[in-house]
Amino acid sequence: MKFLKYIAVGFLFGIVLTKSEAVSWYRIYEMFQFQSFHMYGIIAVAICTGFIGIQIIKKFAISDFKSRPIEIEDKEKGSFRYWVGGLFFGLGWALVGACPGPIFILIGAGFLPVIVILLGALIGTLLYGVIKDKLPH
Numbered sequence: 001m002k003f004l005k006y007i008a009v010g011f012l013f014g015i016v017l018t019k020s021e022a023v024s025w026y027r028i029y030e031m032f033q034f035q036s037f038h039m040y041g042i043i044a045v046a047i048c049t050g051f052i053g054i055q056i057i058k059k060f061a062i063s064d065f066k067s068r069p070i071e072i073e074d075k076e077k078g079s080f081r082y083w084v085g086g087l088f089f090g091l092g093w094a095l096v097g098a099c100p101g102p103i104f105i106l107i108g109a110g111f112l113p114v115i116v117i118l119l120g121a122l123i124g125t126l127l128y129g130v131i132k133d134k135l136p137h
Helices: 004-019 025-032 038-060 080-096 100-108 114-134
Strands: none
Touching (some): 004 100, 025 038, 025 080, 080 114, 100 114
């Protein structure tokens, strides 16, 4: 029963993404065609919310639920890996019309062909795990 709060937050997150049309293939298509601000607005709100939340955590030294201090480490120097990772993520998002969170929401909404996308994402994650030590990080 201790996981009930996480399931509840997941359901709420799914409802918000569905109602905001963030899981809509058409909205994602519009975004990648630069025809609509809708998805860019959702992304901008998420970035601002995350930035403000992190600043609050740092300023007030907020602890987690187990009273341990939350430590946010700086990213490593160099941007090449982030550009390459972002390129692969963006290409996958554009090709299938869904990023990782909405994959589960779409399956839950009954779009069962999205299971193929989920399998592709899992296989890609597995492959990265296998070859990550050989990649230039």
